[in-house]
Amino acid sequence: SIKKELAGHEPERDDLQRELTISYDEIAGLARAAGRLDDAQAAYEESLRIRLALAAKQPDNAERQRDVSVSHDTIGDLKRERDDPAGALAAYRDSLDIVERLASRDPDNTELQRDLSVGNTKVGNALKDQENWPAALSAYRQALSQAQALADSDPDNTDWQRDLSVSLEKVAGVLAIQGDRKGALKLYLDSFTIVDRLARLDPANSDWQRDLSITLSEIGMLKAKQRDIKGARKAFEDSLDIRQQLAQSDPENATWQRDLVVAMIDYSQVARNPRAVLSEALERTLELDRSGRLAPRYKFMIKFLQDRLARTK
Numbered sequence: 001s002i003k004k005e006l007a008g009h010e011p012e013r014d015d016l017q018r019e020l021t022i023s024y025d026e027i028a029g030l031a032r033a034a035g036r037l038d039d040a041q042a043a044y045e046e047s048l049r050i051r052l053a054l055a056a057k058q059p060d061n062a063e064r065q066r067d068v069s070v071s072h073d074t075i076g077d078l079k080r081e082r083d084d085p086a087g088a089l090a091a092y093r094d095s096l097d098i099v100e101r102l103a104s105r106d107p108d109n110t111e112l113q114r115d116l117s118v119g120n121t122k123v124g125n126a127l128k129d130q131e132n133w134p135a136a137l138s139a140y141r142q143a144l145s146q147a148q149a150l151a152d153s154d155p156d157n158t159d160w161q162r163d164l165s166v167s168l169e170k171v172a173g174v175l176a177i178q179g180d181r182k183g184a185l186k187l188y189l190d191s192f193t194i195v196d197r198l199a200r201l202d203p204a205n206s207d208w209q210r211d212l213s214i215t216l217s218e219i220g221m222l223k224a225k226q227r228d229i230k231g232a233r234k235a236f237e238d239s240l241d242i243r244q245q246l247a248q249s250d251p252e253n254a255t256w257q258r259d260l261v262v263a264m265i266d267y268s269q270v271a272r273n274p275r276a277v278l279s280e281a282l283e284r285t286l287e288l289d290r291s292g293r294l295a296p297r298y299k300f301m302i303k304f305l306q307d308r309l310a311r312t313k
Contacts, residue, residue: 120146
């Protein structure tokens with residue numbers, strides 16, 4: 001490319017070198033979207049190599065250091081996508097180490113404080129992938145503490161409020177896996193308070209509506225396990241109502257159609273007529289498949305629903 005040629009002719013021009021890293025990231029993004037993950041990783045790693053060299057020349061330049069952090073983070077995301085949780089964890093920790101140094105120098109920088117919370121969350125995700133529950137819980141709790149501080153500092157910042165709800169649910173998810181259903185339910189209810197308020201603030205915001213439906217589903221799951229069938233049914237019905245509205249608002253949105261099927265599966269656990277619910281879920285899934293909107297990784301849902309239906313009276 002022209003940028004690569006210019007950067008090669010003038011390697012001392014840091015601005016051209018940095019522009020070259022952006023080009024490599026764009027190439028990697030296109031390769032990733034096309035499923036060429038080896039090519040994507042190679043491009044991301046070349047971008048990282050250049051950014052490391054630039055950062056080494058200017059160790060006190062926060063922007064150069066943050067560029068390196070972003071590269072490590074992106075490589076971590078790709079490695080997690082490639083089912084390499086150990087590689088992802090190493091990349092996320094490299095990214096977080098840099099953010100921690102930057103944040104310690106500039107503790108009033110809220111962008112860096114948010115980066116800390118996101119970084120700890122990603123470390124937690126990779127640890128969770130490895131089923132290292134205690135370490136994952138520790139990372140998630142650290143992220144929650146940071147998200148809570150930001151949310152408390154500006155209750156009107158909806159992004160930070162949403163971050164807080166996500167962190168609450170990350171901790172809750174691990175507590176549920178560890179058998180602390182009471183502790184998990186409390187955090188899911190705390191998250192519900194936040195996402196319900198956000199959804200009421202802007203009913204047209206589909207992301208917040210979807211967040212609310214997911215939180216309600218998690219609450220329903222825990223209440224069902226606690227044998228609170230009435231409470232579980234109410235939570236699942238509320239989640240199902242939201243997903244039906246989203247699915248009806250955009251019939252071509254495959255994600256929302258699949259979300260609706262998942263909500264039906266959840267609801268069938270406590271529904272008064274589970275066979276009817278599962279039958280509709282199966283028909284919707286088959287229709288998604290017939291129309292080419294059921295991605296290969298979700299085709300297992302057809303057999304899953306057929307088996308579930310066969311076992312349901």
